[in-house]
Amino acid sequence: MVGKRPTISDIAKAAGVSTGAVSYALNNRPGVSEPTRRRIMDIADRLGWVPSSAARSLSDGRANAIGLVVDRPARVIGVEPYFMQLISGIQGALAGGPTSLLFQVTDNSAAELAAYRRWWGERRVDGVLLVDLVQNDPRVELVRELRLPAVVLGEPVVPDLPCVWTDDELAVAEVLEYLVALGHRRIVRVAGPTRFVHTQSRSRAFTAAAARLGLPDARVVHADYSDEAAARVTRRVLTSGVAPTALVFDNDVMAVSALGVAHELGLSVPDQLSLVAWDDSALCRLVRPALSAVRRPIAERGAAAVRLLLDVINGGPPDQVKTSDPELVPRSTTTHPPTT
Amino acid sequence: MVGKRPTISDIAKAAGVSTGAVSYALNNRPGVSEPTRRRIMDIADRLGWVPSSAARSLSDGRANAIGLVVDRPARVIGVEPYFMQLISGIQGALAGGPTSLLFQVTDNSAAELAAYRRWWGERRVDGVLLVDLVQNDPRVELVRELRLPAVVLGEPVVPDLPCVWTDDELAVAEVLEYLVALGHRRIVRVAGPTRFVHTQSRSRAFTAAAARLGLPDARVVHADYSDEAAARVTRRVLTSGVAPTALVFDNDVMAVSALGVAHELGLSVPDQLSLVAWDDSALCRLVRPALSAVRRPIAERGAAAVRLLLDVINGGPPDQVKTSDPELVPRSTTTHPPTT
DNA sequence: CGTTATCCGTTAAGCGCTTAATTACCCTAC
DNA sequence: GTAGGGTAATTAAGCGCTTAACGGATAACG
Numbered sequence: 001m002v003g004k005r006p007t008i009s010d011i012a013k014a015a016g017v018s019t020g021a022v023s024y025a026l027n028n029r030p031g032v033s034e035p036t037r038r039r040i041m042d043i044a045d046r047l048g049w050v051p052s053s054a055a056r057s058l059s060d061g062r063a064n065a066i067g068l069v070v071d072r073p074a075r076v077i078g079v080e081p082y083f084m085q086l087i088s089g090i091q092g093a094l095a096g097g098p099t100s101l102l103f104q105v106t107d108n109s110a111a112e113l114a115a116y117r118r119w120w121g122e123r124r125v126d127g128v129l130l131v132d133l134v135q136n137d138p139r140v141e142l143v144r145e146l147r148l149p150a151v152v153l154g155e156p157v158v159p160d161l162p163c164v165w166t167d168d169e170l171a172v173a174e175v176l177e178y179l180v181a182l183g184h185r186r187i188v189r190v191a192g193p194t195r196f197v198h199t200q201s202r203s204r205a206f207t208a209a210a211a212r213l214g215l216p217d218a219r220v221v222h223a224d225y226s227d228e229a230a231a232r233v234t235r236r237v238l239t240s241g242v243a244p245t246a247l248v249f250d251n252d253v254m255a256v257s258a259l260g261v262a263h264e265l266g267l268s269v270p271d272q273l274s275l276v277a278w279d280d281s282a283l284c285r286l287v288r289p290a291l292s293a294v295r296r297p298i299a300e301r302g303a304a305a306v307r308l309l310l311d312v313i314n315g316g317p318p319d320q321v322k323t324s325d326p327e328l329v330p331r332s333t334t335t336h337p338p339t340t
Numbered sequence: 341m342v343g344k345r346p347t348i349s350d351i352a353k354a355a356g357v358s359t360g361a362v363s364y365a366l367n368n369r370p371g372v373s374e375p376t377r378r379r380i381m382d383i384a385d386r387l388g389w390v391p392s393s394a395a396r397s398l399s400d401g402r403a404n405a406i407g408l409v410v411d412r413p414a415r416v417i418g419v420e421p422y423f424m425q426l427i428s429g430i431q432g433a434l435a436g437g438p439t440s441l442l443f444q445v446t447d448n449s450a451a452e453l454a455a456y457r458r459w460w461g462e463r464r465v466d467g468v469l470l471v472d473l474v475q476n477d478p479r480v481e482l483v484r485e486l487r488l489p490a491v492v493l494g495e496p497v498v499p500d501l502p503c504v505w506t507d508d509e510l511a512v513a514e515v516l517e518y519l520v521a522l523g524h525r526r527i528v529r530v531a532g533p534t535r536f537v538h539t540q541s542r543s544r545a546f547t548a549a550a551a552r553l554g555l556p557d558a559r560v561v562h563a564d565y566s567d568e569a570a571a572r573v574t575r576r577v578l579t580s581g582v583a584p585t586a587l588v589f590d591n592d593v594m595a596v597s598a599l600g601v602a603h604e605l606g607l608s609v610p611d612q613l614s615l616v617a618w619d620d621s622a623l624c625r626l627v628r629p630a631l632s633a634v635r636r637p638i639a640e641r642g643a644a645a646v647r648l649l650l651d652v653i654n655g656g657p658p659d660q661v662k663t664s665d666p667e668l669v670p671r672s673t674t675t676h677p678p679t680t
Numbered sequence: 681c682g683t684t685a686t687c688c689g690t691t692a693a694g695c696g697c698t699t700a701a702t703t704a705c706c707c708t709a710c
Numbered sequence: 711g712t713a714g715g716g717t718a719a720t721t722a723a724g725c726g727c728t729t730a731a732c733g734g735a736t737a738a739c740g
């Protein structure tokens with residue numbers, strides 16, 4: 001094979017028909033007879049023809065691509081396996097189809113907005129995935145203004161925006177009930193940044209469950225997902241006032257970081273302190289003691305979001321899809337509280 | 341702003357000139373007077389004009405995109421921070437320019453080849469990045485056959501292919517010298533899969549340095565980067581025959597996994613066993629004891645590769661660029677061997 | 681047997697942009 | 711006064727594909 005790509009007019013010439021006929025044949029549309037269609041298709045793949053995405057986009061207005069931009073500082077993004085797993089799921093749903101993934105990571109919200117706007121302007125994407133929604137997220141307004149099909153990965157907080165969500169609140173309750181069943185009464189949740197919708201939703205669920213279970217000392221503190229911030233916050237929580245006996249984190253990195261802090265303070269885990277991580281990961285499995293964690297179906301989320309987005313692009317309804325439920329994976333960082 | 345995107349003919353109409361003039365003005369080419377150019381540009385950004393990538397691609401043959409496909413099973417890819425850091429670097433070099441990143445993860449080599457071939461056929465990318473080169477890599481032949489500009493992230497093993505590489509051999513020697521200086525004589529390298537060129541190159545360097553330093557017991561064993569395989573291999577190495585006093589791993593996950601195995605075997609790290617991880621990462625920092633590791637400039641590699649690729653696409657020479665050198669970051673998993 | 685429908689295929693316009701070729705005009709030079 | 715040379719614009723073709731609109735057979739129908 002040489003470096004020259006065949007076009008439909010090469011095929012047309014070879015088959016002795018017009019390019020129109022070729023187009024109809026190749027797209028499985030009526031207008032050509034079965035024998036002709038077959039002949040055309042044979043020639044097409046003998047020539048190794050592949051449609052030019054540019055030409056196709058230009059004439060039918062479809063980009064055959066979807067976009068994902070993740071706005072996390074480089075420092076943090078490398079650490080969490082979350083995004084790679086998400087992308088795995090996304091690719092799974094994309095595989096086989098004609099759609100590609102445009103991926104961008106930015107380090108501030110303005111750049112993220114600019115990326116979406118540019119992709120839209122350049123007609124590079126047919127739709128986008130939105131992750132890490134925040135309160136009054138400017139992206140929501142943007143995609144609406146641009147009429148850019150979008151699917152949110154997260155709770156259905158925006159009424160008419162399609163989304164794929166996981167019942168975190170259920171999981172929060174489950175974790176709390178589990179800890180209470182073990183005998184814990186003083187439990188602190190070390191959450192991610194307040195601005196994220198999912199942070200708020202989990203915190204709300206945490207507070208509600210704590211009230212229901214009668215835990216006056218339950219409270220929420222915040223860090224920024226980084227190990228440094230988590231260490232700082234954890235240190236403070238464990239050393240000031242009456243210390244909790246169990247900590248629930250919003251990601252795996254912070255939980256691992258806390259493991260280090262506990263060690264540094266001479267607290268043995270889980271005997272003197274129980275820990276629960278949020279997204280389960282190899283990190284949780286590998287660390288000693290292995291972390292008890294809440295496992296969410298991340299790849300499933302990605303795949304579902306892609307399917308939904310493709311539907312919406314094709315004019316489907318803006319459904320709000322729920323994934324399977326998270327599950328608590330108890331390992332070696334949770335046990336009864338010390339009997340003081 | 342509405343959902344309709346302005347085209348150059350809208351601008352032309354508004355400015356009272358032809359679309360040709362608009363094109364010349366917008367691309368900063370001669371053919372229009374300064375005042376006219378200014379007027380056109382003003383109108384263009386008042387209208388919020390953004391060039392249609394499809395139209396541009398179609399007429400100038402440029403896709404303004406580069407592609408990256410990573411072929412690692414989903415199980416493994418989420419774990420290593422390597423790729424996210426790489427992507428961070430890539431984005432950094434892409435930021436501001438007109439080029440986007442097409443990203444795909446596949447779970448077998450055939451799918452990876454198919455992805456490249458399809459992107460080429462669809463004229464979706466102007467060039468691609470190649471990671472994890474293997475011996476007689478079919479991708480090398482493919483990009484040559486397709487005349488698809490490509491940059492290898494790895495050692496310059498293919499003469500005429502541009503690449504960005506890091507002097508791993510130097511780092512391997514440094515690690516070995518360091519361990520020998522601490523007193524170690526029995527050192528085992530737990531490498532990644534043999535097929536990777538970088539695995540082979542590091543192993544060669546390891547063997548050479550070991551010979552030079554007079555370490556007859558130095559040897560290389562292989563795992564597949566996963567924690568399970570690493571655990572298996574490590575367990576075997578530590579329990580059969582005369583056990584090594586130091587282990588050098590090819591990634592961070594395997595090293596962490598070995599930490600668990602050592603613990604399980606009742607070997608204290610670093611007193612009875614020293615460990616060195618290859619790519620440094622938050623994982624290495626967070627784990628207790630914190631892992632000594634070799635830090636490579638990963639984001640720098642990504643950025644350099646992008647710059648080189650863009651050069652090559654523009655007809656530049658197929659340079660072979662060397663990044664800054666890796667550095668050994670000693671932490672808490674390396675010390676003198678036990679004095680048996 | 682003339683009239684419709686039906687099927688198969690062609691024609692040509694158009695998607696938004698680039699760019700070679702061309703025209704129109706103004707200056708300068710001889 | 712006119713040839714020559716810039717400069718500033720327009721024209722139009724073309725990139726590869728889709729798709730309305732159209733045309734020419736052939737089959738079906740009364």
